[in-house]
Amino acid sequence: MRIIRIAFVAMCLSGLVGFSTPNRLDPSEVLREAERDHDEGRYPEALEKHIWFFDNALKYESSLYGVRLSFALGDWVLLAKKYPPALEALEEKASEAESKVRSGVEPYKSFNDFKSIYEDIGREEKVVSLFSWLDKEEPDLARKVYRLARKSLVKEERYKLCNGYIDPDKEFQAYLSNFRDLQARESKEVVPGRVKEFRYNYFSYHSSLLVALLAKNGRYSEANAISEMAMKEWNDEAFRVKLENARKGIMPAPW
Structure with a gap:
């Protein structure tokens, strides 16, 4: 059975399986069809369209860069939970991305593909492994992709590996x-409540994470300086407590 699944995945990845859509050159329509196929139990067809979207969407609409690695990838991962060939196809895409990173082919984009797939399927140790290789073999590239890898590094508690790439200021x-x-936007126009919530959550999480990483690496004076600047910007009691914990090396809850 596994051999049959591998053969099917290989056909999808090589484009040997065909499909038709109302507008083949509209990636958004292909993605919508993939979602409909998934919802209606047509898992092979859904997988085929997810693979097509992942491989081709940016050729037609560069603005889909974020969608490709968020909503579209998330839907693919949901499919993988029901349909094993979809997981195998995801892992194959991650393997292709890793090969590109190691050979210097679109390394930033390829690393982003690699980490996005493995973070979404809960295999952060894979991201840490590749970043560790970059740290030793390609430190300039490691510096460029550090922010992409940081979530996985923190989850795997590889704080020391972060140290050389932290630029606190x-x-x-x-x-x-x-x-x-x-x-400033809020002062000029009425914005949804979720925008205000995002502003505070974003600043709170990233500031406290930075402080905690500095503290974990013994960089206490820098941690204190960042904490004080953050509190001057937003004087909030819950935020103060979070920063105090961060100065002790306590990581903020993931956001």
Whole structure:
């Protein structure tokens, strides 16, 4: 049975299985059809369209970059929970991305594909393994993809591996700029409550994570400095407690 599944996945990946849609060149329509196929139990057809979307969407609409690695990939992972060939196909795509990273072919994009797949299927140790290789063999590239890998590094408690890539001033200024930009938008227009919630959650989580990582690596003076600047920007009791915990090396809950 596994041999049959592998053969089917190989046909999908090589484009040997065909499908028709109302508009073949509309990636969004292909994705919608994949979702309908999934909902109606046509799992092989859904898988085929997910593979097509993953491989081809950006050729037609570069604006789908975020959708490709969020909603579309998430739907594929849900399919994989019901249909084993879909998981095998995901792992094959991750393997292809890893090979590209190691050979320097679109390394940033390929690493993002690799980490997105393995984070979504709960295999963060794979991301850590590839980042560890980059740390030793391609440190310049490791620095470029560190922010992509950080979630997995933190989940796997590889705090020391993070240390060489933490730039506290640059990182905090980015979080601060985002916080202030959204605040300025709120002063000019009525925004949904979820936008305000995002602004506070984003700033709270990333600032406290930065402080905790610095503390974990013994960089206490930098941790204290970032914590004090964050509190000056947003004087909130719950945020203060989170920062105090972070200064003790306690990681914030994932957000």
